[in-house]
Amino acid sequence: MTKTRAYRDGVLLEEDFPMADVSDFLAEPDTAVWVDLCEPSEADLAELAGELGLHRLAVEDAVQEHQRPKLDRYDGHAFLTAYAVRFDAASERTTTHELAVFITPRALVTVRKDDGFAIEGVTRRWDQAPDLAKSGVPFLLHGLLDYVVDGHFDAVQALDDEVEELEDLVFDDRPDTAELQRRSFRLRRNLTALRRVVGPVPDVVGSLLRPDLRLADDTTRPYFEDVHDHARQAAEHAEALRERLTTVRETQLNLQSDRLNLIMKKVTGWAAVIAVPTAVTGFYGQNVPYPGNGTTIGFWVSTVVMLVLSVGLYTLFKKKDWL
DSSP states (O other): OEEEEEEETTEEEEESOOGGGHHHHHTSTTEEEEEEEESOOHHHHHHHHHHHTOOHHHHHHHHSSOOOSEEEEETTEEEEEEEEEEEETTTTEEEEEEEEEEEOSSEEEEEESSTTSOHHHHHHHHHTOGGGGGGOHHHHHHHHHHHHHHHHHHHHHHHHHHHHHHHHHHTSSSOOHHHHHHHHHHHHHHHHHHHHHHTTHHHHHHHHTOGGGTOSOTTTHHHHHHHHHHHHHHHHHHHHHHHHHHHHHHHHHHHHHHHHHHHHHHHHHHHHHHHHHHHHHHHHTTOSOOTTTTSHHHHHHHHHHHHHHHHHHHHHHHHTTOO
């Protein structure tokens, strides 16, 4: 599926026109064009690459998956790779969707590796800022990056809420150790995936602000700087979450160690109390006649007493979470 838009002097001329008309729009002055391709093959990009003069290596990177977030410069255009991120609290999973972007002086081409990236959110972002549309490609690029970075910030905030819930679970009166370990592992895995795609973004956006690249004009520069600030905050927040998660795990282990020491102290106390009569009766051989001595009923009574006491101690220890 291909989506297209054409702007002239900040006004949306036409959208969803055939890709073959791109060259016709670019032949007109003061016109900027956006083309979006979803899951294209290298052959699908060949025609567009010929019209826009895209470098062969950039086209290969646009088709291949799992590229690192980056900004590459070629003669006549730039190539950017970024990721949209979403955290689903229900499934406790972080999903990433790769996006490749060709940036030319008068055209912006986005290549989505799958349909999970909601490009409609980007077009809405453009429609909400018509005052910037006269800037052309910088306007399109800013709206795209602003939407992507906002998604990063939302995902980081969602993971922050999950870490807070985990911190509360650690200090429960009777914490579920297995649940804590499971959630800690999942959070660490999600946070690793998030940091991998969010961490390089501040450097990428910062590179766009370089004067020699001419990717941000005087009108859009403050807006790009705002996106850069948000990207840096998201990256720093993600790094802080990693440290908090490590602290939670260390706190959990320390609390487990403290609880184990307390249980051992209590059990040792019980053992000392029980050891006194055991030592006395063992020393004297319990040679004093007792009820049922020498009879079958005495054997069964003593057996039942031992079982009842053992079950009672087990129940008591289990209730106090010593076992």
